[in-house]
Each structure stands twice: as C-alpha cells, then as structure tokens.
Amino acid sequence: xxxxxxxxxxKGTRDFLPEQMVKRQYVIQILKTIFEKYGFxxxxxxxxxxxxxxxxxxxxxxxxxxxxxxxxxxxxxxxRYDLTVPLSRVIAMYPQIPKPFKRYQIQPVWRADKPQKGxxxxxYQCDVDIVGSPSVLADAEIxxxxxxxxxxxxxxxxxxxxxxxxxxxGITEVSGAGMDRELEVCRAIDKMDKIGIEGxxxxxxEREIPPAAIQKILGALSIEGDNxxxxxxxxxxxxxxxxxxxxxAEMQQLFEYLSYYQIPDSALTLDLFLSRxxxxxxxxIYETVVEEPKIGSITGGGRYDNLIGLxxxxxxxxxxxxxxxxxxxxxxxxxxxxxxDLRTPVQVLVTVFDESTLPYSIRIARELRAAGLNTDxxxxxxxLRGQFGLAxxxxxPIVVIAGPEEQAAEAVNVKDMRSGNQQTVPVSxxxxxxxxxxxxxxx
RNA sequence: GUGAGUGUAGCUCAGUUGGUUAGAGCACCAGGUUGUGGCCCUGGGGGUCGGGGGUUCAAGUCCCCUCACUCACCCCA
Numbered sequence: 001x002x003x004x005x006x007x008x009x010x011k012g013t014r015d016f017l018p019e020q021m022v023k024r025q026y027v028i029q030i031l032k033t034i035f036e037k038y039g040f041x042x043x044x045x046x047x048x049x050x051x052x053x054x055x056x057x058x059x060x061x062x063x064x065x066x067x068x069x070x071x072x073x074x075x076x077x078x079x080r081y082d083l084t085v086p087l088s089r090v091i092a093m094y095p096q097i098p099k100p101f102k103r104y105q106i107q108p109v110w111r112a113d114k115p116q117k118g119x120x121x122x123x124y125q126c127d128v129d130i131v132g133s134p135s136v137l138a139d140a141e142i143x144x145x146x147x148x149x150x151x152x153x154x155x156x157x158x159x160x161x162x163x164x165x166x167x168x169x170g171i172t173e174v175s176g177a178g179m180d181r182e183l184e185v186c187r188a189i190d191k192m193d194k195i196g197i198e199g200x201x202x203x204x205x206e207r208e209i210p211p212a213a214i215q216k217i218l219g220a221l222s223i224e225g226d227n228x229x230x231x232x233x234x235x236x237x238x239x240x241x242x243x244x245x246x247x248x249a250e251m252q253q254l255f256e257y258l259s260y261y262q263i264p265d266s267a268l269t270l271d272l273f274l275s276r277x278x279x280x281x282x283x284x285i286y287e288t289v290v291e292e293p294k295i296g297s298i299t300g301g302g303r304y305d306n307l308i309g310l311x312x313x314x315x316x317x318x319x320x321x322x323x324x325x326x327x328x329x330x331x332x333x334x335x336x337x338x339x340x341d342l343r344t345p346v347q348v349l350v351t352v353f354d355e356s357t358l359p360y361s362i363r364i365a366r367e368l369r370a371a372g373l374n375t376d377x378x379x380x381x382x383x384l385r386g387q388f389g390l391a392x393x394x395x396x397p398i399v400v401i402a403g404p405e406e407q408a409a410e411a412v413n414v415k416d417m418r419s420g421n422q423q424t425v426p427v428s429x430x431x432x433x434x435x436x437x438x439x440x441x442x443x
Numbered sequence: 444g445u446g447a448g449u450g451u452a453g454c455u456c457a458g459u460u461g462g463u464u465a466g467a468g469c470a471c472c473a474g475g476u477u478g479u480g481g482c483c484c485u486g487g488g489g490g491u492c493g494g495g496g497g498u499u500c501a502a503g504u505c506c507c508c509u510c511a512c513u514c515a516c517c518c519c520a
C-alpha cells in the first residue's frame with residue numbers, strides 16, 4: 001500500500017458534508033426564489049480573472065487580500081475577491097445586455113486573510129445588483145429584496161442601516177479636511193459603533209485631520225432623532241456642498257420610495273456613521289446587522305456608478321448588495337432557525353431482505369421513484385438491522401421492507417422511523433401512504 | 444503584519460508536588476436480537492501525549508526551540 005498522506009485541508013476552506021449542504025441549499029433555494037420573484041436573472045462568472053480585472057478596484061487593503069498567481073503562460077491572474085467587479089467586467093464586455101439589468105449571482109469568492117469566527121478564505125456570496133438605473137428606485141428595490149430575503153429566512157431582529165457616500169463626501173468637503181481625504185474620513189467614522197465617538201475623534205486626529213475640521217465633522221454627525229430630523233440637520237451643514245446636497249436629496253427620495261414598499265421603520269435606519277470599506281461606492285450605501293450573535297454585518301452593498309466605466313470607458317450606473325450566505329447560516333445555526341427535519345433529502349430507504357427478494361426491492365424502489373419520492377435502495381451487505389441503523393443515522397424518515405412475506409402478498413411494510421409505527425400496505429398504495437406520512441409529520 | 448491562548452484516542456476533555464502498564468464520555472466495530480433503528484447491557488479496536496532537543500534515576504507533567512491550530516487587532520460577508 002502506498003504511503004498514507006495525511007488528510008488535511010487548506011486553512012480557511014471547508015468541506016460541506018451532506019448534512020451541512022442540505023442546510024446551505026435550503027437557504028440558497030429560498031434566496032433564489034425571492035430573487036427571481038423580484039425579476040432578477042442568474043449569472044455566473046469564472047473563478048479566475050485576469051489580474052488587471054481585479055486589481056485597483058477595491059482599495060489597497062483588498063488588493064493585498066486578493067489571491068494572485070502567475071499561470072504557465074506567465075499571465076498574471078487572480079481568484080475573484082467579490083462578485084461586483086466580475087459583474088462590472090461582464091457589463092462592459094456585453095453592452096448588448098438590455099438595461100436596466102437585474103442579476104443575481106451565488107458563487108464562492110476568495111480572500112487571503114487570516115480566518116477567524118465567521119470569516120473564511122473561501123466563502124459564498126449571494127449578490128443582487130441592478131445595472132443601468134441611476135434612480136434611487138433601484139436602491140429601494142435592493143433594500144426591499146434584502147428585507148424580504150431575511151424575513152423569509154426567519155430573521156426577526158435585524159436593522160438595515162442606510163447612508164449616502166455623497167453625504168459623507170459632502171461633510172468632508174465642508175469641514176475643510178482637505179481634498180482627497182474622504183475615504184480616510186469615511187474609514188474613521190465607520191468605526192463609530194466599535195470605538196465610540198471619542199475613538200473616532202482620536203482616529204481622525206491620528207490621520208492629521210485639522211482640529212477644526214474634526215469638530216465640524218463630528219458636529220454634523222452627532223444628532224439624535226428620527227431619520228427626517230437627522231436629514232434636516234445634516235442638510236443645514238451641507239449648504240455649501242453640491243455633492244452633499246445631492247446626497248441629502250437622494251436619501252429623502254429613497255426613504256420616500258421605501259415607505260411605499262411598506263418596510264417597517266423598525267427594520268430601517270438612516271445611520272450617518274455607516275461608511276463601508278470598499279472604495280468604489282458613490283451613492284447610497286447599506287448594510288444589515290443583527291444584535292445576536294455578534295458577527296458583524298450579514299449584508300452589505302451600495303451604489304457604484306463609476307466602476308463599470310473603468311472597463312468600458314463609459315460610466316454605467318449600478319447598485320446592489322451582497323447577502324452574506326456564510327454569516328446568515330452561522331446566525332441561523334446559533335439561533336436554531338433551521339427546520340428540525342432538515343438532515344437529508346432522502347425520504348425513503350427500501351431495504352433488501354436477501355438475494356431472492358432483491359428483484360422485488362428494485363421494483364419497489366423503481367415505483368416509488370417514479371412516484372416522485374426520493375428513494376434510496378440499499379446497496380450494502382448488512383442485514384436488516386444494519387439497514388435500519390443506516391436509515392436512523394442518516395435521518396431517513398421512512399423505511400420500506402420488501403421481504404418474502406410482503407412479496408407473497410404483493411405488499412410492502414412501511415415503517416415511520418420517527419414514530420416507530422409500521423403498517424403493511426398493498427404495493428399499489430405504497431407511494432400514497434408514504435406521501436401522507438411525510439406530509440403529516442412536517443405539515 | 445501585530446498580540447494572546449491552546450496542542451493527550453476520530454471528537455470533547457481528565458491526567459495530583461515529575462513516579463511503574465496514559466484514562467473517561469461520545470463516536471466506531473462485534474454480540475445480546477438469523478425480519479426492525481433510537482434506549483439499555485456486554486465485549487473490542489484504536490495513542491510516535493503536535494515535532495525536536497535538554498534537565499532528571501525517572502518527563503504527558505519542568506526548560507528551550509519549532510510546527511500547527513484558535514481567538515483578537517487591521518479589514519471584511
């Protein structure tokens with residue numbers, strides 16, 4: 001025998017065993033259904049992109065965290081860091097795609113950072129984006145789909161935080177912090193809920209923002225009250241900034257649109273401290289946070305009107321959000337939000353009594369399969385006892401016995417593993433009986 | 444890249460001031476049950492105590508180095 005290689009796995013990556021896959025597919029299925037209900041169409045793009053496609057789009061930090069290789073032909077390539085940049089490349093490459101274009105995309109992305117709780121090197125993202133609409137109606141659609149998605153998955157305590165990069169830029173501009181300091185200022189105030197207002201102040205000082213400017217920035221941001229009150233307050237600060245005023249106007253419009261979607265106020269908040277890390281956002285930005293467990297944001301996105309222009313030379317308005325599949329699953333697991341019986345897609349195990357009744361078992365399996373039941377036919381060597389053990393271990397709810405007695409009577413014995421009850425029924429009734437047992441327990 | 448912590452069976456862990464043959468629970472296998480899982484009972488397999496070096500009559504235990512993993516910072520989903 002060859003020397004054994006220790007089975008190991010690359011740090012930050014995971015195998016998804018069937019029991020986990022069933023949960024993942026449950027979540028993905030619900031999301032897909034909603035995405036399509038909102039008129040979004042599917043898209044997939046390659047794992048590997050040319051380095052020039054990926055580099056310089058996200059910011060310095062993200063560039064550093066992008067997996068990068070040289071292929072055999074000495075071409076520089078990388079693994080995609082997110083789904084937004086590949087989408088932008090697609091839009092630029094296929095200008096004939098009718099706009100506005102609403103697409104969803106569910107694929108893994110890769111980031112070369114150190115793994116920790118709720119954070120991996122390979123993980124799935126679910127993105128929904130609308131390309132070709134400059135209207136905040138598109139942003140409202142995205143926020144509405146986030147709300148419906150989370151609600152459908154059973155989330156009850158969550159807040160969609162909304163802000164505008166234009167407002168943040170305006171505040172920086174008016175404060176006199178200096179040109180091109182917007183992103184630094186954004187990054188500092190983004191840490192508000194982590195380090196508090198004093199921490200933000202200190203952060204800004206360390207970045208050598210003039211004290212007077214810091215004063216103004218914090219003054220503009222620290223105002224209590226409902227969304228409208230804070231918008232009015234900030235509007236007063238932004239009289240001198242065209243960008244800022246535009247930001248206020250689009251927030252007004254956005255909240256008006258959102259009111260028509262009937263999203264409850266409790267799930268929606270204007271958060272002037274929200275900033276988002278990536279460089280490419282230009283307008284409304286949004287993310288979703290849950291109080292428990294502490295895991296950071298579970299969705300994040302915003303408008304990026306200048307990104308596609310980097311590929312096509314012509315800007316194309318676009319907005320969208322990532323729905324963080326991994327974190328959603330983590331939260332759902334910790335809060336026990338998955339249905340109890342979500343262990344295997346197999347509904348029925350047809351046992352094999354012995355060689356002589358095997359043809360009968362095959363026939364039963366064939367008929368149950370034809371009736372649309374997910375049916376496993378036992379292919380191993382164990383006796384009945386072992387076959388029942390397998391059904392138990394996998395969580396298969398129904399076991400069918402087709403032994404000599406049953407065969408003689410043109411019948412099968414149907415056992416419900418959950419209750420322990422069993423009954424002998426004619427073959428012709430088997431599928432219907434099983435179907436009823438399955439729906440009785442779950443419905 | 445920075446800081447902290449943890450490494451003993453497949454998993455979770457116990458292991459006394461250093462002392463003889465390293466344990467438990469769970470999981471796995473077999474039997475109790477030649478037509479029936481879970482619960483129970485009996486038995487069984489499984490360990491280079493992360494690796495290397497040192498101190499000692501004696502090291503899972505003490506010291507040094509190293510590797511791996513985890514958590515946090517940064518950043519993010």
